[in-house]
Amino acid sequence: MAWLRPIPARLLPDSCLVREPAVDGGFGEPRAISRVRFERAQSVVAEAHRSADAGAGTLFVDAVTSAGAFEIPAGSRVEVHGRSYVAAKVSRFEGFNGRVHHWEVELR
Numbered sequence: 001m002a003w004l005r006p007i008p009a010r011l012l013p014d015s016c017l018v019r020e021p022a023v024d025g026g027f028g029e030p031r032a033i034s035r036v037r038f039e040r041a042q043s044v045v046a047e048a049h050r051s052a053d054a055g056a057g058t059l060f061v062d063a064v065t066s067a068g069a070f071e072i073p074a075g076s077r078v079e080v081h082g083r084s085y086v087a088a089k090v091s092r093f094e095g096f097n098g099r100v101h102h103w104e105v106e107l108r
Helices: none
Strands: 014-019 031-041 044-047 050-052 056-062 077-080 083-094 100-107
Touching: 056 077, 056 083, 077 100
Parallel strands: none
Antiparallel strands: 014 031, 014 077, 031 056, 044 050, 056 100, 077 083, 083 100
C-alpha cells in the first residue's frame, strides 16, 4: 500500500476558525477549516474548588478532505462550536510515502 485513504467527509462534520500567534504577541486573522472533527474530553482536576476542567478535546484535520487544511501551530487560538481553545500540542501523521495524512490537535 503506497498511501492511506483520506478520512471520509461524513466523519468530519465540524468546522473551526484558527488564529495563529503573531510576532507582536497577539493573534493573526482567523482562517477557516471545514470538514474537521472535534472530540470533546473532560478530566478531573485535583483542586478543592473545581471538580472538572472547563473542557478540552482533540481536533482532527485531514490533509485532503478538510477544506482549508494546514498544520495549525501550537499556541494558536482555535474556535470550535463557539468556544475558544488553545492548540496545546499538534501531532502530524504521515502515510507510507511521507505525505501528511492528517493532524491531531490537542485543544485546551
